[in-house]
Amino acid sequence: xxxxxxxxxxxxxxxxxxxxxxxxxxxxxxxxxxxxxxxxxxxxxxxxxxxxxxxxxxxxxxxxxxxxxxxxxxxxxxxxxxxxxxxxxxxxxxxxxxxxxxxxxxxxxxxxxxxxxxxxxxxxxxxxxxxxxxxxxxxxxxxxxxxxxxxxxxxxxxxxxxxxxxxxxxxxxxxxxxxxxxxxxxxxxxxxxxxxxxxxxxxxxxxxxxxxxxxxxxxxxxxxxxxxxxxxxxxxxxxxxxxxxxxxxxxxxxxxxxxxxxxxxxxxxxxxxxxxxxxxxxxxxxxxxxxxxxxxxxxxxxxxxxxxxxxxxxxxxxxxxxxxxxxxxxxxxxxxxxxxxxxxxxxxxxxxxxxxxxxxxxxxxxxxxxxxxxxxxxxxxxxxxxxxxxxxxxxxxxxxxxxxxxxxxxxxxxxxxxxxxxxxxxxxxxxxxxxxxxxxxxxxxxxxxxxxxxxxxxxxxxxxxxxxxxxxxxxxxxxxxxx
Amino acid sequence: xxxxxxxxxxxxxxxxxxxxxxxxxxxxxxxxxxxxxxxxxxxxxxxxxxxxxxxxxxxxxxxxxxxxxxxxxxxxxxxxxxxxxxxxxxxxxxxxxxxxxxxxxxxxxxxxxxxxxxxxxxxxxxxxxxxxxxxxxxxxxxxxxxxxxxxxxxxxxxxxxxxxxxxxxxxxxxxxxxxxxxxxxxxxxxxxxxxxxxxxxxxxxxxxxxxxxxxxxxxxxxxxxxxxxxxxxxxxxxxx
Numbered sequence: 001x002x003x004x005x006x007x008x009x010x011x012x013x014x015x016x017x018x019x020x021x022x023x024x025x026x027x028x029x030x031x032x033x034x035x036x037x038x039x040x041x042x043x044x045x046x047x048x049x050x051x052x053x054x055x056x057x058x059x060x061x062x063x064x065x066x067x068x069x070x071x072x073x074x075x076x077x078x079x080x081x082x083x084x085x086x087x088x089x090x091x092x093x094x095x096x097x098x099x100x101x102x103x104x105x106x107x108x109x110x111x112x113x114x115x116x117x118x119x120x121x122x123x124x125x126x127x128x129x130x131x132x133x134x135x136x137x138x139x140x141x142x143x144x145x146x147x148x149x150x151x152x153x154x155x156x157x158x159x160x161x162x163x164x165x166x167x168x169x170x171x172x173x174x175x176x177x178x179x180x181x182x183x184x185x186x187x188x189x190x191x192x193x194x195x196x197x198x199x200x201x202x203x204x205x206x207x208x209x210x211x212x213x214x215x216x217x218x219x220x221x222x223x224x225x226x227x228x229x230x231x232x233x234x235x236x237x238x239x240x241x242x243x244x245x246x247x248x249x250x251x252x253x254x255x256x257x258x259x260x261x262x263x264x265x266x267x268x269x270x271x272x273x274x275x276x277x278x279x280x281x282x283x284x285x286x287x288x289x290x291x292x293x294x295x296x297x298x299x300x301x302x303x304x305x306x307x308x309x310x311x312x313x314x315x316x317x318x319x320x321x322x323x324x325x326x327x328x329x330x331x332x333x334x335x336x337x338x339x340x341x342x343x344x345x346x347x348x349x350x351x352x353x354x355x356x357x358x359x360x361x362x363x364x365x366x367x368x369x370x371x372x373x374x375x376x377x378x379x380x381x382x383x384x385x386x387x388x389x390x391x392x393x394x395x396x397x398x399x400x401x402x403x404x405x406x407x408x409x410x411x412x413x414x415x416x417x418x419x420x421x422x423x424x425x426x427x428x429x430x431x432x433x434x435x436x437x438x439x440x441x442x443x444x445x446x447x448x449x450x451x452x453x454x455x456x457x458x459x460x461x462x463x464x465x466x467x468x469x470x471x472x473x474x475x476x477x478x479x480x481x482x483x
Numbered sequence: 484x485x486x487x488x489x490x491x492x493x494x495x496x497x498x499x500x501x502x503x504x505x506x507x508x509x510x511x512x513x514x515x516x517x518x519x520x521x522x523x524x525x526x527x528x529x530x531x532x533x534x535x536x537x538x539x540x541x542x543x544x545x546x547x548x549x550x551x552x553x554x555x556x557x558x559x560x561x562x563x564x565x566x567x568x569x570x571x572x573x574x575x576x577x578x579x580x581x582x583x584x585x586x587x588x589x590x591x592x593x594x595x596x597x598x599x600x601x602x603x604x605x606x607x608x609x610x611x612x613x614x615x616x617x618x619x620x621x622x623x624x625x626x627x628x629x630x631x632x633x634x635x636x637x638x639x640x641x642x643x644x645x646x647x648x649x650x651x652x653x654x655x656x657x658x659x660x661x662x663x664x665x666x667x668x669x670x671x672x673x674x675x676x677x678x679x680x681x682x683x684x685x686x687x688x689x690x691x692x693x694x695x696x697x698x699x700x701x702x703x704x705x706x707x708x709x710x711x712x713x714x715x716x717x718x719x720x721x722x723x
Contacts, residue, residue, distance in 0.1 A: 008655055043658040045674040046667055050607045051626050053600055059518045064510065067532040071539070075502035078539040082497035085543070260540070278533055278565065 006040035015044055060411045063449060065456060069323070073297060080302060130220075132198025136160045137175040137182075140300035144171025144333030146185065155310050155336035163193045167208070170332030174298045176306065177201060180215030181223070182298030186242075187330070194226070202226065207252075209242035211295050214261075227254045230265050230272065230283065237261025237277065240295050255282040259295045299327055300338040308338040309366035316348075316371040323347045339367075348374035354440050355452055376439055388467045389429065389474075398476055401461045408453035409480050417482075419450065425458055425476040433463040436471065454478065491551055495543055505542075506535055509552075513559050519623045520563050522608030534562045549637065556630075557638045560620055567616050599669070606666035613660060617641075618653035625650055 013019050014027050031038050136158040145168040146153045153173065159165065167173050167185045176182040177196065185191060189208025195201060199221035203210065214223045214234055225232040227243040229251075239258040246252060256265060258277035265273040265281060275281045300308055313322060313335040321330045324346040329335055331348075339362050346369075347355045358373040412419050421444040428437040438458035440451050458476070466472040490508075493501035514531045521527055537558055545554055611619050620639060624630045625646075632650070636643040661667055 006658075008651075008658065039662045040658055042671050042674050043662040046661050046670050047654070047657060049670060049674065050603060050661075050667075054519070054604055054607060054627050055629070057604060059515065062510070062514050062528045062531050067528060067535070068506075070532055071506055071535050072499075072503075074536050074539040075499045075506075078494075078502060078542065079497040079499045082495060082543055260536070276565075278562075 004034070004036060006037045008040065008044070011037060011041045011044055015041060060407055063411060063453065065452065077297075131195070131200035134161060135178060135196055135198050137163075137177050137193065137196060138306070139173060140176045140182070140298065140305075141172070141174035141327070141329070141335070141337030143173075143329040143331070143335040143337075144168055144187075146171055146173040155338070159193060159196075161193060161196045164190070165193065166190045168333070170330045172329055174300070174337070176298060176300055178215070179303040180301050181213060182301045183210050183212040184296050184298050185210055205241055205243045207243055207245050209240055211238075211240040211298070213238050213298050213301060215301075228252065230254050230267050232256055233264045233266065234261065237263060238295060238297065239263050239275075239277065251283075253282060255280065257295060296327060299325065305338060305340070308340050309362060309364055310336055311339045311344075311360065311362055311366060312336050312368040314369070314371055316374050318350050319348045319371075319374045320351045321349050322374065323349075349448055350376075354443055355448065355455070356439070376441075389463060389472050393464055394474060397461055397463050401457060404457035404460070405454055405478065408450055408457060412450040412453070413482065420481045421479075423451070423454065423478040423480070425454065425478060427458055427461070427474045427476060429463045429466055429472045429474065431465060431469050431471060433465040435459050435461050435463070441475065450480075488551055491542070491545065491547075495545070502539055502542075505538065509555055510535070512552075513555065516556065516559050516624075516628060517563050519627045520560070520620055521567065522611060523605070526566065530563055530566050533566075534559050537562055553634065553637055557640075560624070560638050564616055564620065567619075602666055603670060606664050610657060610660040610664060614653055614656055618649045618656070621646055621649040622653040622657070626654075 010019075010023075010027060014024060019027065031041065137160075139153050139155055139157045139159075142153055142155055147166045148157065148159045148163050150164075153159075153165070159175070165173070165175075165185060167187055167189045169187050171187050173185045174182065175185075178198070181201075183203070186209040189210060190206040191208075191210055192204040192206065194204050199218070201223045203224070204226040210225060212223070212225070212234070214237055217223060223234050225234075225241045227241050232239070232241050237258060238260040239256065241257075242253075242255045244253040244255075256263060256273075256275050257280045258275045260277045262274060262276045264271060265275065272283070273281045300306065311324075313324070313329075313331065315331060315334050319331050321328060322335070323329075324335075324337070325339055325344060327337075329337075341362055341364055343359055343361050346358050346360065348358060349355050354376070356374055356376050358369070360367055360369050360373070409419075423443040424441040426437075426439050426441040427435055430436040435458060438455045438461075440455060443451055463472075490501050490504055494505055510531065513534050514527065517530050517534070518527050521530065534555075538555065541558065545551065611623070614622065617639070621635055624635045624638065625632065630638075632643050632646045636646045639646065641649075662671070
């Protein structure tokens with residue numbers, strides 16, 4: 001029996017009406033007795049309809065604000081690199097090694113694991129290279145409490161080979177190893193800096209998560225994370241390794257998240273996985289990892305940043321975390337970090353995720369942030385308000401602005417399908433009618449991004465100039481609920 | 484070779500403001516391509532961000548051998564492919580509504596119609612997910628983005644003939660999938676067999692969408708139609 005297949009090209013021509021009369025008549029006769037071709041013809045028409053609808057479809061705007069923080073950092077790094085290349089400061093040798101050209105340089109004797117130090121593999125021709133002089137890591141940011149060899153770490157402290165570093169819960173520590181290379185220890189992380197030389201870095205991750213930024217290495221150099229039973233080998237990349245110890249005595253869950261470049265994961269000298277960024281790998285496979293774009297970058301990696309002044313941010317009641325210089329840090333303990341001289345903008349988030357923006361001027365001697373700047377301003381209820389706006393006008397402006405708020409909510413729902421709650425938006429309209437301040441007075445919708453998006457929308461609203469030549473404060477209640 | 488856009492040159496020279504300007508200028512187009520290739524997915528923003536991270540890091544290697552937009556779309560397609568390939572970014576159709584808001588002047592104005600359209604597009608993107616990554620990208624870039632086969636050839640690094648072949652088979656697979664898709668049964672019934680020789684394109688044009696072939700495929704592309712060639716419905720990508 002001959003299997004009949006639909007004559008797609010002829011059917012499209014038929015549907016377009018471009019067949020000759022004779023051709024159309026022939027196909028008419030065929031279609032009358034061919035369910036397959038009839039179905040295909042209908043599908044062709046349906047696809048055309050769907051194609052039109054799809055091209056006319058409007059998609060929600062991505063959350064540009066959220067990605068701008070990351071991209072600003074990237075732009076800064078790329079600009080710095082471009083400038084230094086232009087100045088001829090970059091060693092041409094380094095440029096020849098692409099981040100993707102990962103090679104395994106050293107292996108660990110599997111039978112000795114986890115107590116053996118990395119050794120040169122013997123089954124291939126040994127790669128002779130000089131590991132260089134010892135190099136110390138320098139603490140460039142510390143949020144909360146961390147220890148080095150059981151001593152509390154402070155900003156500017158240095159750690160060398162065999163140092164054991166431990167971060168407490170809700171703490172974060174950044175260390176700089178050299179120009180362009182450093183790492184971040186997440187909360188509840190323990191590492192041992194087993195090797196710290198100019199051209200060899202080996203860090204044993206006992207538990208927790210370490211995120212590294214590694215400048216391009218020249219041939220023979222190595223940067224390895226030992227996360228038993230695996231070894232993660234890298235050459236110029238941005239990646240994170242976590243090791244979660246099983247509470248039931250089972251195997252530890254090791255997760256590798258690569259944002260950029262390539263890392264090789266080996267076990268007992270055998271290649272287990274080559275992870276090319278942006279992607280994740282874990283063993284066992286169900287290990288939870290970060291999204292590559294969520295990886296933080298260690299701060300103050302550039303050579304000129306080594307001498308930046310320090311910024312102190314005190315623990316402040318009611319403030320859970322801050323974003324500063326593109327870095328999200330918990331405020332469970334005091335924060336000390338390096339920052340360049342100049343004015344910096346930051347955001348403090350309260351326990352519900354409600355943001356308060358602040359600015360801090362960092363001078364050559366450093367700066368300490370005034371805690372009150374991280375708290376929303378207190379609005380006195382008896383504050384005289386001489387300005388006035390017609391309630392109908394206010395309603396009209398707010399109603400028009402609801403489209404933008406709705407977009408915020410719809411986009412947020414894509415991430416948090418069950419998101420719902422109530423917000424009270426407080427708006428200050430200046431004497432010219434512009435919104436000078438838009439903050440959430442209350443919110444029980446637990447999604448900081450939505451709050452920020454709504455505030456940004458409200459900040460763009462435009463009112464008529466209030467009568468009385470003064471500012472007007474408004475309160476706008478918002479209920480977010482899915483149908 | 485085009486002369487390098489001064490903006491690109493400034494970014495290559497380390498001007499941070501130029502990087503931001505590139506982002507602002509191209510972000511919507513990049514997002515739209517990703518959204519169409521990936522379908523409704525909570526990962527779209529991450530992919531957009533990844534694209535621009537790659538742009539920033541790779542811009543120094545751009546020498547103007549092709550148009551910047553071609554280079555950018557090639558990168559966009561590659562990053563999106565990486566996400567698709569790893570299966571991390573599969574659209575979650577069961578939970579995600581296809582967001583859409585009709586143009587103000589379109590008669591797609593009732594909630595019922597919007598809902599129907601939304602459900603149809605949800606089904607379409609689910610079916611697109613069933614195509615291989617290579618076919619899907621070619622089909623989206625040609626049929627939805629309106630890019631000519633030659634440009635797609637540059638984007639995906641395949642000969643034009645391969646692009647046309649992929650497009651043909653992508654559509655063919657899609658037709659077969661559409662015919663079996665329960666969510667599209669109402670549309671199929673509406674467009675249903677009209678086998679007496681009259682084009683039935685207008686049957687579903689109740690929303691005022693263009694109904695001439697020239698308005699559908701080819702008019703969206705800069706690729707010229709072949710005079711007298713009957714298979715020009717969705718552009719000239721179809722293989723014979």
